[in-house]
Amino acid sequence: MSAGKTDSKAIIPAHVAVIMDGNGRWAAERGLPRLAGHKAGAEAVSRCLRAAIHRGVKYLTLYAFSSENWQREPTEVADLTSLLRFYLRHKVAELHSEGVRICFIGDLARFDVSLREELARAETLTRNNGRITLLLALSYGGRGDIVQAARRLAQAVQQGDLKPDQITETLFADKLWTAGVPDPDVVVRTSGEFRLSNFLLWQSAYAELVFLDVFWPDFNEGHFATVLDTYARRERRFGARPSV
Template sequence: MHVAMIMDGNGRWARSRNLPVLAGHRRGAESVQECVKSAIRQGVRYLTLYAFSSENWRRSAEEIGDLTSLLRFYLRHKLNELHEQGVRLRVIGEPERFEGTLREELRRAEAKTFNNKTLTLTLALSYGGRADIAQAARRLADQVARGELASSDITEESLTNALQTADMPDPDLVIRTSGECRLSNFLLWQSAYAELIFMDVLWPDFGEAEFLQALSHFAGRQRRFGGRPA
């Protein structure tokens, strides 16, 4: 099973408590750890987290600095725990937009956990669904230009295989917190037949109970993939 999550509400959580936004991001990072543990306990094989969208670069330099510092902290202090749990860490998006030392730490984390099989944890960093589709189209166009592929042979499958998520199944379930009801440019192609669950809880308050609630709702849905019910 592949669960994808749009982790929304850190800032609102902090402001409602008269705390700096960084406090919301810190508490949200703890929710990530709880979610990973819950996913492992429930036998989820793929967990993809919308950690930093391509639009997040519009935020203040201070908040971007806080987010990247927090990511660096967890790479340095929590990676061994993930590794011991059998978690493989992957990154999609445009990590090259981050500064050099963080890019190198992400690369080392991916290499260290590459052979782990319990859970594939994918961080979408500087990620945008439209950009992902556009780069896949460019990749196919380059193959056509080199004579390796006929334009008439481009199919949904070939485009899927050109996406950054080509080596993982499409998400079965997409969860968004904070009461917002949109995908916000996250896994647009891949989520064509995903079940969508929108929850009112802010991300820092999301824990195992909420994760199990979402899985329970998912289990009660009948997935038809465009066909008629049996």
């Protein structure tokens, strides 16, 4: 079926991944502190999740805190982690009641022990839910993800459990932090920027890319619908010849 003949209502991506960008600029335009932008961005997360559930998306991955974000001012890092703690303590039970499974991907060891324990509790509580899987990328970097997978495979080879010629793309993917999760069908970035910014580099090899000129705190159900409509109108060929 050609792109022009696609029924946009019939094609829903299984996995949507979002680079949530623009919180700081949204706050700056309003003369507000950056924390206000992050709080408004958290409300946009709720709208995005509701829209994903409503439209039947099964996996939603949100780039919440990158490995590079550790280089920000200590006060902003503290604000971000405090905001994360707040939502873990006050929103997880609600998400659990709505059938949301919560997973965290990234170098979580960089967070303190108490926060890691809260992350683990959220995963344990919701692990059997099947309405939608919400993956939050925390302390995440695509290059770091690839490196840690390579190290795990190298260790298996060194220990004699694996031969180098047994390493396949499938086996490599199973060592990534997203193991067991299908690759994203579409990657969205807000704020008008046109970069992946070290997000899901391996996993996004064949993802459709959608860039929106809207700051993340302003993201709503209408923008999500635009993403799905844009995705449905594209023809995914995965390197094959186009249909006629």
